[in-house]
Amino acid sequence: MITYIPKAIIMMAATCMTGTAYAATPLQLSSDVYVERAETSADGATKLILEKPTTVLPGDNLVFVVKYTNASNEPASNLMVTNPLPKPVQFNGTADGNEQVSVDGGKTWGSLNTLLVQEADGTSRSAQMSDVTHIRWELSQTLAAGSSGKLIFRGIVR
Amino acid sequence: MQKLSAALLFGSACTALSVAQAQAAGTVAGTDISNTAEASFQVPGGSTVTIPSNTVVITVDELLDVTVTSSDPGDISTSPGATDQVLTFQITNTGNGQEAFRLTADTAVGGDDFDPTLQQIVIDSDGNGLYDPGIDTVYVAGSNDPDLAPDESISIFVITTIPADRVDTDRAEVSLLAEANTGTGAPGTSFDGLGQGGGDAVVGTTGADDDDSGFLAVQQALVTLVKSATVLDPFGGDQAVPGSTITYNLVATISGSGVLNNVIISDPIPTSTVYIPASITLETAALTDATDADAGEFDGTNINVSLGNVPAGETRTVTFEVTIE
Structure with missing residues (x-):
């Protein structure tokens, strides 16, 4: 369905080589944000492309890509990547579906369908995408020296 | 389970607890979307290290949108020769930035029985939704265009006179048009650098203008x-x-x-x-x-x-x- 995602990943692979490097640590973590734009070609066909925006509009679809690389000579284990969601962005799912989310600012975590939101009147309801405040991934596999990976999630500008 | 406690520390330290309030108009123009990921991991020897990613900052542009709706429940009954006949409209800034709107009333809409004479357009400056002669402010185009915050509404009164020669059941349509001062056009039209907060201003789905009609019906x-x-x-x-x-x-x-x-x-x-x-x-x-x-x-x-x-x-x-x- 989301045919452009592979393109994004290709773009990413090229981009993150220039991403900010943290030489002091053995792990490098980079974040990139893309926006979907509809582009109409000369023959009138519309296709979605991803571009790195400097500005966006409410309703725009964003793709967040977090890339991690073990730049050291030793394995890293128990890797956990957390992305607090910027307030103007509504969560719209991840590419792999292996994430945990929080709807209370990172206090409690779980898959979205297990979480409840406390209403002002004391009742609670099932959490929605719009309630998500944080996203995180716990990677069970040890990250070998020199290896890397990426995590992708989508958001909508509120 | 050292990593778990580290993660909890992240969560509580990095983000305010409340969920961002989504306005109907969306995130206010000029707001920065700032994203930073964090990672924690264990190195051989057991110590846990946490690092942040780079921070990506994107600015929210201004979306130009407006709606105009007639506030009258139906036809306003009037009589031949009547003056100070009031039609009420509500203008809402449905964009995400502070924006002023230029107003134009049209009393010569086709397809009706007669054209009232426009006396003036009046802004409900005391915000009570009622036309208060002498209290509410007379609108002067380009001088006091209503300047509305995102999601803000204001009532506008279109004041007309009914020609003396009209008869029972004659009906007149009067429309009010509001246009964003920054500009109007096809959705997606961009006015570079003119958005609130220094970004672009982009025409939204309404075209950055809207109109609606009220009706006067002669009852004799x-x-x-x-x-x-x-x-x-x-x-x-x-x-x-x-x-x-x-x-x-x-x-x-x-x-x-x-x-x-x-x-x-x-x-x-x-x-x-x-x-x-x-x-x-x-x-x-x-x-x-x-x-x-x-x-x-x-x-x-x-x-x-x-x-x-x-x-x-x-x-x-x-x-x-x-x-x-």
Whole structure:
């Protein structure tokens, strides 16, 4: 369905080589944000492309890509990547579906369908995408020296 | 489970607890979307290291959107020659930035029966939704264009005069147009650098302009009066001879539409007849002759019956009796 995602990943692979490097640590973590734009070609066909925006509009679809690389000579284990969601962005799912989310600012975590939101009147309801405040991934596999990976999630500008 | 505690520390330290409030208009123009990921991991030897990623900052541009809706529940009833006729509209900034809107009223919309004369456009400056002459501010295009925050609404009054030659059921359409001062156009049109917060201003789905119409309907009620007489002579016949009683029957019929206000039926007592005291009736109910709380009176010359405000389509029947001298 989301045919452009592979393109994004290709773009990413090229981009993150220039991403900010943290030489002091053995792990490098980079974040990139893309926006979907509809582009109409000369023959009138519309296709979605991803571009790195400097500005966006409410309703725009964003793709967040977090890339991690073990730049050291030793394995890293128990890797956990957390992305607090910027307030103007509504969560719209991840590419792999292996994430945990929080709807209370990172206090409690779980898959979205297990979480409840406390209403002002004391009742609670099932959490929605719009309630998500944080996203995180716990990677069970040890990250070998020199290896890397990426995590992708989508958001909508509120 | 060292990593778990580290993660919890992240969560509570990095983000305010409340979920961002989504406005109808969306994130306010000029807001920065700032994203930073964090990672924690264990290195051989067991110590946990946490690192942040780079931070990506994107600015939210201004979306130009507006809606105009008529606030009137239906046609506003009016009458020929009436002045200061008020149509009420609500303008809402449905964009995400502070924006001023230029207003234009059109009284010459086609397809209706007549064109009222525009007196002025008035801004509901005291915010009570009601036209307050002398209190609310007269709109001057380009001078006091309503400047609205995202999601803010304001009432606008379009004040018109009805031509004197209009008749019952004539209807006029009056439209009010609001246009974003920054610019209008096809959705997606961008005005570079003109957005709130220094970004671009981009025309939204409304085209950054909108209009709606209110309607004025002339309601003109007319009264017709039909008088008839019944004679009863002293001998049980119907001859008009001295001593005969004449019962006059006055039927007022209100036609057209609307309400006719303060209708009074007045009829002089004919010469050579004498009014029979306390003989006035309205809708078969007896009325007194005195000038008092009830609707009827006899002033020595005329009978007068006050019908008050009578809706079109209704009738009122008044009777009184005289004796032939």
